[in-house]
Amino acid sequence: MPMAQENKSADVQDAGSIEPAIDIQSVTKSFGSQKVLDGVSFQVHRGETRAILGRSGTGKSVLLRIIVGLQTPDSGAAMILGVNMATGTDKEISDVRKRMGFLFQHAALYDSLTVEDNVAFPLVHHRKDMPESDRKERVNDLLKEVGLEGHGNKMPADISGGMQKRAGLARALALDPVILLLDEPTAGLDPISSSEIDELILNLQDKHQMASIVVTHDMISAKTIATRIALMDQGKIVIEGSFEDLRKSNESFVSQFLHRDF
Amino acid sequence: MSSSTSGEFRSNLIVGMLEWVGELGSFFWGVLRAAVTPPFQVAEFVRQLDEIGAKSFPLVALAGSAIGVVLALEAHSSLVRFGARALLPATVVFSVITEMGPILTGLIVSGRVGAGIGAELAAMKVTEQIDAIEASAVDPQKLLAATRICACIIALPLLTLVASFFGVLLGWVATSFIEPITLVRFVNDGFRGASFKDFLPPTFKTCIYGMIIGTVASYQGMRAKGGAIGVGSAATTSVVLSSLLVILADVLLVKIILLFFP
Numbered sequence: 001m002p003m004a005q006e007n008k009s010a011d012v013q014d015a016g017s018i019e020p021a022i023d024i025q026s027v028t029k030s031f032g033s034q035k036v037l038d039g040v041s042f043q044v045h046r047g048e049t050r051a052i053l054g055r056s057g058t059g060k061s062v063l064l065r066i067i068v069g070l071q072t073p074d075s076g077a078a079m080i081l082g083v084n085m086a087t088g089t090d091k092e093i094s095d096v097r098k099r100m101g102f103l104f105q106h107a108a109l110y111d112s113l114t115v116e117d118n119v120a121f122p123l124v125h126h127r128k129d130m131p132e133s134d135r136k137e138r139v140n141d142l143l144k145e146v147g148l149e150g151h152g153n154k155m156p157a158d159i160s161g162g163m164q165k166r167a168g169l170a171r172a173l174a175l176d177p178v179i180l181l182l183d184e185p186t187a188g189l190d191p192i193s194s195s196e197i198d199e200l201i202l203n204l205q206d207k208h209q210m211a212s213i214v215v216t217h218d219m220i221s222a223k224t225i226a227t228r229i230a231l232m233d234q235g236k237i238v239i240e241g242s243f244e245d246l247r248k249s250n251e252s253f254v255s256q257f258l259h260r261d262f
Numbered sequence: 263m264s265s266s267t268s269g270e271f272r273s274n275l276i277v278g279m280l281e282w283v284g285e286l287g288s289f290f291w292g293v294l295r296a297a298v299t300p301p302f303q304v305a306e307f308v309r310q311l312d313e314i315g316a317k318s319f320p321l322v323a324l325a326g327s328a329i330g331v332v333l334a335l336e337a338h339s340s341l342v343r344f345g346a347r348a349l350l351p352a353t354v355v356f357s358v359i360t361e362m363g364p365i366l367t368g369l370i371v372s373g374r375v376g377a378g379i380g381a382e383l384a385a386m387k388v389t390e391q392i393d394a395i396e397a398s399a400v401d402p403q404k405l406l407a408a409t410r411i412c413a414c415i416i417a418l419p420l421l422t423l424v425a426s427f428f429g430v431l432l433g434w435v436a437t438s439f440i441e442p443i444t445l446v447r448f449v450n451d452g453f454r455g456a457s458f459k460d461f462l463p464p465t466f467k468t469c470i471y472g473m474i475i476g477t478v479a480s481y482q483g484m485r486a487k488g489g490a491i492g493v494g495s496a497a498t499t500s501v502v503l504s505s506l507l508v509i510l511a512d513v514l515l516v517k518i519i520l521l522f523f524p
Contacts, residue, residue, distance in 0.1 A: 068397045097399035108394035110386075125400045128301070171398075 019082060020045050021179050021211035022067060027076035028235075029062055036062050038235035039076070046178060049205055049212040051222035053257060054232030060215040061105065064181050067213070068102055069093050080179065098126055101172030101210075105183040107164040109156035115167045116152030119143060122174040142170040146200060162193035166200065173204065180204075180212040186221045198224045219257060231257060289403075289481045293411060296404035306409040314375050314410070315417035319424060325370050326425030329362050330354065330433035338440055348451070350437055355452030358429035360464045365512050367422045368471035371414070372504040376479040379410050380500025383483025384493040392484060407484065411476030418472035422465050463519040470515060471508045478504040 020043035029037040036059035044050045052060050065071040066078050069085035078085045081099060083092045109118045119139045123130060130138075143149050146166040156164055165185055172180060185201065186194035198221050205212060205225070216222055222229050223243045230240040231254055239246060239254055246254055337353045383406060386392050395402045434448040479500040486496040 065393075070393055070396060094399045097397060100397070102394070102397040104390045104394055106389065108390040110391055110394070111389070121400075122398050125398065 023079040025077045027073040029073050035235050044211045046211045047209040049226045051214045051226030051229045058232045059235050100179040101177035103168045103172045103182045107168035111156050119170045146170045162189050180210040182214045186218050201225050290477050293403050293407045297408035303405050303409050310409045310413035314413045322421045322425045323428045326428035327432040330429035331436040334433040334436035351448045351452035354433035359426045359461050363426035364422050364464050364468045367425045368508040372475045376475050376500040376504040377497045379479035380483045381497035384486030384496035387486045407480035414472035414476035415469050418468040419465050422468045459523045467515040474507045475504045
């Protein structure tokens with residue numbers, strides 16, 4: 001994590017928010033006899049990017065789905081912008097979701113819509129008073145921001161995996177979210193595309209100062225974009241801190257993760 | 263031992279069926295609530311009306327024509343045998359409009375549209391597109407299911423009119439090949455003594471078919487799991503279950519219509 005960004009994040013936190021944007025309180029979740037989350041707790045403030053790493057099947061994506069309210073925890077609470085996503089009213093949850101951007105692991109672009117219609121989707125549904133010309137301008141700005149200028153008329157199936165991730169990111173940013181959730185943004189991409197996506201996320205974070213959570217297996221990506229890194233194993237956060245904190249750790253599990261990538 | 267196993271299988275089957283019916287009912291109730299709550303998804307509804315109604319037109323017209331021809335040819339030989347040749351126009355008209363047109367349309371639409379809706383929504387489900395819609399604070403039941411079910415309810419009676427029109431028209435063409443008869447005389451003889459109550463209830467009962475096809479296919483699609491196998495399974499079960507329920511509904515509706523319009 002570049003030092004400049006770390007300092008900037010701290011400034012924003014001090015100057016702006018007192019309440020954390022994301023407050024995960026002792027969340028547990030099981031599927032049958034398998035406990036995938038076991039008392040997970042952490043907070044993320046605006047301007048902070050939290051990377052969550054761990055082996056496949058350790059509940060990282062489930063945690064993101066609980067934060068968005070797509071799944072409910074067995075116990076504990078995901079308080080997002082002060083709303084409990086399991087017990088909040090439909091309107092409260094809807095209002096929170098409008099302030100949240102979610103990049104799915106495989107981008108989840110609507111395959112019957114063009115790239116620009118995908119990006120316009122949240123605007124069409126939540127900014128009904130926005131004139132069409134303004135909406136087009138906003139979509140073009142977003143596409144330009146993620147480096148997809150000139151690709152708006154293409155269908156999702158006609159663009160590469162990296163471009164799909166960029167389009168998904170543009171869609172996630174359409175409503176100017178205060179929270180950004182990224183589920184494996186670099187998974188399945190070549191190293192060059194991965195570093196381009198990392199760079200893009202860094203720039204967006206620098207510009208929009210969102211509270212972000214990045215779920216990833218990619219330690220290099222986590223090191224590049226995150227202010228703090230949490231490592232999960234068997235449904236629990238085993239260590240949390242900066243990349244340097246993780247590097248100094250004597251835990252064998254942490255070492256295995258670090259040495260795989262470096 | 264084997265009788266207890268078969269007893270267990272039967273009870274599991276019954277429980278599974280009851281669960282399916284309960285979940286389908288709960289799904290339909292959710293869709294109904296979503297459908298009557300603003301904002302309304304007018305653009306998507308119109309798109310679905312075109313997809314389900316206009317694009318089924320050629321198939322339904324062709325099937326209606328075929329049934330008209332077959333009925334005229336089959337009925338002619340039977341009626342001649344009993345010296346009731348004069349009843350041929352009425353036999354064709356009443357058979358096509360009261361039963362053959364509606365049930366044929368129901369089964370054709372459950373094949374073409376049921377499979378389409380089931381497969382499309384299942385593919386959206388397994389690629390997280392439905393989750394992405396929900397995460398964007400848009401109700402997928404309203405956007406995807408309610409629009410399709412409403413379009414089916416509106417399209418089915420219109421398509422039934424198409425099937426009935428072509429059935430009667432081609433019934434006349436087939437009849438006039440066997441023994442020349444003018445269209446005006448065929449229609450006059452066919453509709454003699456008929457009133458609206460003979461034709462309106464059978465045509466509008468197809469609204470129920472539309473509701474069944476839209477609901478079953480949307481439900482099967484939106485609960486799909488497991489990649490390509492799940493998509494295929496959702497498409498197949500959508501067609502099988504909606505066809506079966508359309509036939510069962512037909513039996514009940516014929517009885518109910520005869521009760522209220524003797």
